[in-house]
Amino acid sequence: MTSLEIRKIDKFYGVHQALFDVSLSIGKGEFVTLLGPSGSGKTTLLKILAGFETVSGGEITLDGRNITELKPEARNFGLVFQGYALFPHMTVRENIAYPLKVRRMPRDAVATRVREMLDLVQLARFIDRKPSELSGGQQQRVALARALAFRPDVLLLDEPMSALDKKLRVDLQEELRQIHQTLGTTFINVTHDQEEAMHMSDRIAVMNHGRIEQFDTAFALYRHPGARFVAEFIGKSNIFPGELTREDGGSAIFRAEGMEMRLDAGSRTPGAADLMVRPEDVLLGTAPAAGRVNLPAEVLGSTYSGDRALYALKLASGRALSAYGAARSGVHPEGAQVFASFSPEDATLIG
Amino acid sequence: MSKVVYWVSLSFAFFFLAAPLLIVLPLAFNDSSFLTYPMEGFTFRWFGVFFDTPPWLSSLANSFKVALGTTLAALLIGGLAAMGVMLLGRWGRIVMSALFVSPLVIPSVVLGVAMAYAFGRAGWGGGYLSLVFAHTILAAPLVFLAVTTSLMGLDPELDRAAASMGASRWRRFHTVTLPLAMPGFATGALFAFITSFDEVVVALFLSTPQTQTLPITLFSSLRDRLEPTIVVVALLLSIVSCLFILALNRLQRRGAGR
Numbered sequence: 001m002t003s004l005e006i007r008k009i010d011k012f013y014g015v016h017q018a019l020f021d022v023s024l025s026i027g028k029g030e031f032v033t034l035l036g037p038s039g040s041g042k043t044t045l046l047k048i049l050a051g052f053e054t055v056s057g058g059e060i061t062l063d064g065r066n067i068t069e070l071k072p073e074a075r076n077f078g079l080v081f082q083g084y085a086l087f088p089h090m091t092v093r094e095n096i097a098y099p100l101k102v103r104r105m106p107r108d109a110v111a112t113r114v115r116e117m118l119d120l121v122q123l124a125r126f127i128d129r130k131p132s133e134l135s136g137g138q139q140q141r142v143a144l145a146r147a148l149a150f151r152p153d154v155l156l157l158d159e160p161m162s163a164l165d166k167k168l169r170v171d172l173q174e175e176l177r178q179i180h181q182t183l184g185t186t187f188i189n190v191t192h193d194q195e196e197a198m199h200m201s202d203r204i205a206v207m208n209h210g211r212i213e214q215f216d217t218a219f220a221l222y223r224h225p226g227a228r229f230v231a232e233f234i235g236k237s238n239i240f241p242g243e244l245t246r247e248d249g250g251s252a253i254f255r256a257e258g259m260e261m262r263l264d265a266g267s268r269t270p271g272a273a274d275l276m277v278r279p280e281d282v283l284l285g286t287a288p289a290a291g292r293v294n295l296p297a298e299v300l301g302s303t304y305s306g307d308r309a310l311y312a313l314k315l316a317s318g319r320a321l322s323a324y325g326a327a328r329s330g331v332h333p334e335g336a337q338v339f340a341s342f343s344p345e346d347a348t349l350i351g
Numbered sequence: 352m353s354k355v356v357y358w359v360s361l362s363f364a365f366f367f368l369a370a371p372l373l374i375v376l377p378l379a380f381n382d383s384s385f386l387t388y389p390m391e392g393f394t395f396r397w398f399g400v401f402f403d404t405p406p407w408l409s410s411l412a413n414s415f416k417v418a419l420g421t422t423l424a425a426l427l428i429g430g431l432a433a434m435g436v437m438l439l440g441r442w443g444r445i446v447m448s449a450l451f452v453s454p455l456v457i458p459s460v461v462l463g464v465a466m467a468y469a470f471g472r473a474g475w476g477g478g479y480l481s482l483v484f485a486h487t488i489l490a491a492p493l494v495f496l497a498v499t500t501s502l503m504g505l506d507p508e509l510d511r512a513a514a515s516m517g518a519s520r521w522r523r524f525h526t527v528t529l530p531l532a533m534p535g536f537a538t539g540a541l542f543a544f545i546t547s548f549d550e551v552v553v554a555l556f557l558s559t560p561q562t563q564t565l566p567i568t569l570f571s572s573l574r575d576r577l578e579p580t581i582v583v584v585a586l587l588l589s590i591v592s593c594l595f596i597l598a599l600n601r602l603q604r605r606g607a608g609r
């Protein structure tokens with residue numbers, strides 16, 4: 001039941017290519033986030049979806065209808081800008097009524113809808129204020145109400161919270177999620193805040209250098225990254241480059257400097273491979289642990305945060321390793337020799 | 352350092368701009384037909400002379416007619432030009448802006464001669480129309496500049512936001528762009544009015560006794576008889592200018608307050 005289909009989009013700015021072969025299938029009512037570092041092409045993709053930029057190749061369909069060449073005003077997509085883009089010469093009421101008047105909605109229906117939207121974002125008291133008389137967070141909510149007032153097929157949000165402080169951002173994330181659940185509109189959000197992406201989205205498209213690296217749920221991205229970039233960009237990770245071989249029985253063996261383990265490699269072909277271990281899956285002990293992969297290491301330092309401590313370690317091979325450790329009974333001192341261990345089930349082959 | 356600059360420029364402004372005016376303006380109320388100090392008594396007599404003696408009042412009326420006509424024409428031409436130029440690419444914008452602003456750098460004597468000749472040849476020299484036409488050439492660039500400035504200050508995302516909500520180009524223009532560029536139009540209109548209202552050089556070449564504007568009457572009576580009525584006119588013109596400056600100030604403050 002795909003609603004928005006993005007197929008093989010390329011985008012050139014002169015000779016510079018900003019998007020490479022971007023494809024996404026987004027279901028109706030899904031909350032999707034485009035996540036990536038600065039310059040990875042998130043805004044470019046969003047502008048193409050909104051119709052403000054043309055594509056150099058590829059197509060976009062909405063419910064099977066090709067909308068690639070459609071003008072922005074003909075798309076029926078709501079848009080929330082980073083700078084809010086509220087009309088300064090209109091009151092909150094007039095701002096929200098704007099898209100409704102454009103659609104020639106009858107007067108009393110407009111009034112009802114404006115009320116309804118303001119109730120949704122809890123700003124009914126401010127209906128007659130000008131945008132300049134509202135705080136940043138309030139302006140952001142008006143922008144949201146305005147973009148949703150005409151029941152768009154898709155709501156596009158370009159870093160809607162980047163100008164707000166941390167606390168407000170968390171509140172607004174929660175609110176945005178609830179609004180999404182209430183309305184069931186398809187949301188496409190852009191951010192480079194991975195926490196925001198993980199909290200709110202059904203699925204996340206991780207972008208890098210104009211490409212989609214992986215498009216999946218937060219859980220899948222975290223536990224089973226499809227590319228080294230994803231493993232490093234989302235959360236903290238330890239990555240071991242090594243070699244995968246297969247025994248006659250079909251079971252796979254991964255070998256890297258100072259370690260060898262049998263693991264479930266699915267249908268992967270033998271050859272060079274990267275193994276990822278998340279720091280919370282690493283245990284530190286003073287003796288080797290049974291049934292786990294043990295790596296002798298030296299403690300370089302630790303960051304204590306009450307509930308746990310993050311250790312920076314150096315393996316015998318000279319490679320760095322990070323690990324979370326319980327800190328209830330104090331931390332391992334700097335320079336201590338410890339055994340870092342993990343279970344092969346918690347390790348993931350990237351790709 | 353900045354304090355020194357401040358006080359120096361303030362004193363220059365006072366001694367060269369304000370002081371001559373302040374010295375001469377009281378003579379509008381002097382009970383003597385000569386422009387000399389000490390004043391011989393206080394009177395409103397010269398105001399009466401201004402309102403009763405032709406051609407003072409009719410030239411004031413002429414000035415208003417020409418200035419209003421100029422303002423309307425300049426708003427139309429300069430405003431349309433500014434909005435059109437905004438739709439061009441970078442180079443088109445540079446070239447067209449230079450063209451629209453060029454009348455500002457042509458000496459007005461040259462314009463005056465050229466127009467007197469051209470209108471004379473065309474057979475409609477001397478009328479209101481020729482004055483309005485000539486002043487519009489001088490005033491339209493000012494409207495153009497004022498409107499361009501306020502259009503450039505607009506956030507381009509506002510237009511995009513309106514487009515995303517389904518508004519057509521024309522609707523976006525008259526519901527978003529135009530209202531927000533209004534201060535630019537108002538500023539341009541004030542400049543256009545004032546430019547025409549106290550324009551001397553071109554009017555000198557073009558006006559006839561029937562269409563003579565106030566500055567021209569002032570100029571010729573300055574040559575004929577030096578009497579306090581002239582100062583009365585100067586006072587009235589100063590008041591009009593002050594009102595305009597106040598209006599401009601208000602506009603700017605409203606623009607900044609957004």
Ligand SMILES: Nc1ncnc2c1ncn2[C@@H]1O[C@H](COP(=O)(O)OP(=O)(O)OP(=O)(O)O)[C@@H](O)[C@H]1O
Pocket residue numbers: 013016018036037038039040041042043044045192
């Ligand atoms: N109008 C343009 N002309 C030329 N290059 C552009 C233009 N817009 C974007 N680019 C380039 O395309 C690439 C992607 O830019 P984009 O704005 O999509 O990045 P982004 O992922 O939104 O980054 P950020 O997180 O910083 O907003 C960048 O290398 C940028 O320099």
Ligand SMILES: [Mg+2]
Pocket residue numbers: 042043044
């Ligand atoms: Mg961006």
